[in-house]
Amino acid sequence: MPKIKAVFFDVDDTLYDSTLQAETARKNAIKAMIGAGLSLGEQEAMKSLKHIVKKFGSNYPRHFHELLKESGHDNNPHIIAAGLVAYHNTKLTYLVPFRDTVPTLLSLRDRNYKLGVITNGLAVKQWEKLIRLGVQHVFDVVIISKETGLKKPDPEIFRLALKEIGCNPGEAAMLGDRVDRDIAGANEVGMLTVQLMKGRRRNPPKEPKEEPDYVVPDLRDILDILEKEG
Amino acid sequence: MPKIKAVFFDVDDTLYDSTLQAETARKNAIKAMIGAGLSLGEQEAMKSLKHIVKKFGSNYPRHFHELLKESGHDNNPHIIAAGLVAYHNTKLTYLVPFRDTVPTLLSLRDRNYKLGVITNGLAVKQWEKLIRLGVQHVFDVVIISKETGLKKPDPEIFRLALKEIGCNPGEAAMLGDRVDRDIAGANEVGMLTVQLMKGRRRNPPKEPKEEPDYVVPDLRDILDILEKEG
Structure with a gap:
């Protein structure tokens, strides 16, 4: 196998704990809304909110x-504002890298790997995350679905990323938490694939061909894998 | 003159320095955008941004x-996100009450005045400001233009506020920075009017009838005025 020259990362639940962030933000928003007069129980409100997020999209x-x-309820801007303030405060508080994210990215740069991001989402919103995480200058290439018109697991978004970073598929690794998005597409184009067991770790592989080459608990494990892969 | 029983406040440039907040947030956003690759000078970019805010509304x-x-420029989500992060961080940092805002509101409550807000703006956005300023529980009545369909200086928004707080016009004072919005309408319905010289202090009175009963540099001056008015 040829030497790996570039490592690509997913963002949510890969560079930071977006599942914990979203859940905590929603819980705190519900508490604040109840405090401001929403007449629902916490569990009932959480259930309803989750249903709404699913129905209308995040x-x-x-x-x-x-x-x-x-x-x-009647429309009540005080209750809505109370929820929004608690939600945004919590989102900012929890928008911090996993403790091994930045050290691992820096170690990879020290070892002359090219680094990239391949993420599904709104371009400005994903860039805001990279900036608030403090990693916006670390990556050579940032590919965001809404900007490119392509979306993981479409193999074309991985091919675009490889073209921009200047590597063949066999020279690049993809690291992410979701088998259905990160691993499936990267496997199809022939990249080395590493699943990170963070966040919800939902969406188990549906077919053997979608299995990642490696499954690891932490981002820093990529360092050992790359040493092994040569 | 009958004893004043209720005091109404504007929000922006009355409870906090929204002019300083907006100017600083825009400056910091421009600096961040230039840092992220916007090829404009700071002054040129500020001028252009002010023009855009005027054209499209705040x-x-x-x-x-x-x-x-x-x-x-081509669309560039990194530059836009850099501006948004700096803008929102600055907005939050500067969303603090004037140093005499909370002590004055508490003194008024101690003296058994009813307190209200009459403000032009979006309902949720104005409530978010009250919550972040930490004064959302201090007011008996909060009237926001977009929620009521009325807008300062329309005398009807002042009449609605008076009705909700349970006072005649002669029993209430209106305190705000803008003669054209806060003072003009409150004068028309017959409230005691106090202009606070904060923020831009632009929009000087166009007609003698729009002159406030008092002009003061600080919110705490309302305490002396109410003592004098009985």
């Missing part, structure tokens, strides 16, 4: 308006 | 997209 800007509506 | 969510467009 980037829909009026989840809390919908929560009031679906629970038969 | 609540338009794509000022930085427009800035890139108007200066002939």
Whole structure:
């Protein structure tokens, strides 16, 4: 196997704990909304909110308006604002890298690997995450689905990333938490694939061909893998 | 003159320095965008941004997209995200009450005045400000233009506030920075009017009838005025 020259990363649940962030932000928002007068129990409200996020998508800007509506409340901007303040404060507080994220990225740079991001999401929103995580200058290439019109697991988004970083598939690794998005597409183009067991670790592989080459608990394990792969 | 029983406040440039906040947030956003690759001078970019805010309104969510467009840049989510992160961080940092805001509100409550807010803006956005300023529980009545369909200086928004707080016009004072919005309408309904010389202090009175009863440099001066008015 040829020497790996470039390592690509997913963002959410790979560079930071977006599952914990989202869950905690929603819990704190619900508590604040109840504190401001929402007449629902915490569990009932959480269940309803999760349903709304699923129905309208995570980037829909009026989840809390919908929560009031679906629970038969009159529109109440005080309650919505209380939820938004708690939600945004929590999102910022939890938007920090896993403790091994930055040391691992720096070690990879020290070893002359090219580094890239391949992420599904809105371009400005994903860049805001990289900036707040403090890693925006570390990557040579950043590929975001909404900007390119391609989306993981489409192999074309991986081919685009490889072209931009200047590598053949066999010279690059893809590291992410989701088999269905990160691993499946990267396997198809022939990259080395590493699944990180962070976040929800949901979406188990449906077919043997979607199995990652490696499964690791932490980002720093990529260093050993690359040493082994030569 | 009958005894004053209720005191109403504007929010922006009355409870906190929204002019300093907005100017500093824009400056820091421009610096961050230039740092991320925007090829404009700081002054040129500030001028262009001010023009865009004026053209599209302050609540338009794509000022930085427009800035890139108007200066002939390609769309660049990294530059826009850098601006947004700096802008929002600065907005939060500067969203603090004037140093006499909370002590004055508490003194008024101690003296059994009813307290209210009459503000122009989006309902959720204005509530978010009250919450982040930490004064959301201090007010008996909060009237926001977009929620009521009325807007300062329309005398009807002042009449609605008076009705909700349970006072006649002669029993209430209105305190705000803008003669054209806060003072003009409150004068028309017959409230005691106090202009606070904060923020831009622009929009001087156009007619003698729009003159405030008092002009004061600080919020705490309302305490002396109320003592004098009985």
